[in-house]
Amino acid sequence: MSLEGVGQELPGETAPNAPGRQSDQAFSQIHHAIVRCELAPGETITEASLAERFGLKRAAARAAVDRLSVMGLLAPVRRRGYLVKPITLRDVNDLYQLREVIESAAVRLAAGHVNEDHLRRLARVCTAGYEPGDPESIARFLQANTEFHLVIASAAGNERMVNVLAQILNEMERLFHFGLPRRDRTAELRERHQAMIDALAAGDADTAERINREGLARSKAMVVDALMSTDAMLDVSIGGEAVRR
Structure with a gap:
């Protein structure tokens, strides 16, 4: 089971191209890659590298990274970006x-x-x-x-x-x-x-x-x-x- 459905809009809420929707899509893509180990456990990433890899705007990548950090799947690393949660x-x-x-x-x-x-x-x-x-x-x-x-x-x-x-x-x-x-x-x-x-x-x-x-x-x-x-x-x-x- 995955959390890819988290953040899906309800009818009449956020328009497809609105910033909120873009951040939800960014979250889904990055979360998907972490769960499937396409972003390897222990790998260091940046907002810029995520934006380039997944074709995202920096603001959407930043919002997604914030959510994933709260979930514990990413951890900030001073001056290096973020660490994908290792598997211990x-x-x-x-x-x-x-x-x-x-x-x-x-x-x-x-x-x-x-x-x-x-x-x-x-x-x-x-x-x-x-x-x-x-x-x-x-x-x-x-x-x-x-x-x-x-x-x-x-x-x-x-x-x-x-x-x-x-x-x-x-x-x-x-x-x-x-x-x-x-x-x-x-x-x-x-x-x-x-x-x-x-x-x-x-x-x-x-x-x-x-x-x-x-x-x-x-x-x-x-x-x-x-x-x-x-x-x-x-x-x-x-x-x-x-x-x-």
Whole structure:
């Protein structure tokens, strides 16, 4: 899930060419690029470079940068511009830990309570796949994957749980765009998703929770592997010593 729809005008509000609308479009474009890691984690950018890259007016780029800074996706760097929020091991650990807590409860509550509509929707998105080098196919896969997990949460019958999980998945989207391009996990994920559907339909809460935990562990390992392979992690101080891979 992404925030690309944030700032869309309502009928009769801002005209398409008005400054407010331009800043919304600028926000959408830059946010999109950050989430998809087209603007790489840890990359330094400027308002001028963003304006040139996305064909924006400087005022629109500045307004978008201000919003993204408030969100924590950009951080001002004195005399250099802005730093795209790095992806840290703390980010990965915190988000996966929180997701495991929420989804473990969700799958247990959903087991035995999935109806025909839930099963039909799960079966439809279960077949989604992606091409590792194709950002658009990855984005489509992530949309389907998000729907898969939110349908399960909705079967648990707790709307607040659905909303919390949606926010967690939204925050994790950049992690997935960072890790998924490195290898094709389509077959593995299809098999796991089908096994989850079978367990939920059978009312087998223990198996559903086990499948979920195993899936999260593999997903986390994928992201950590991608993170540890980046230049930013080649020189890391541990106990005062530089570790070089």
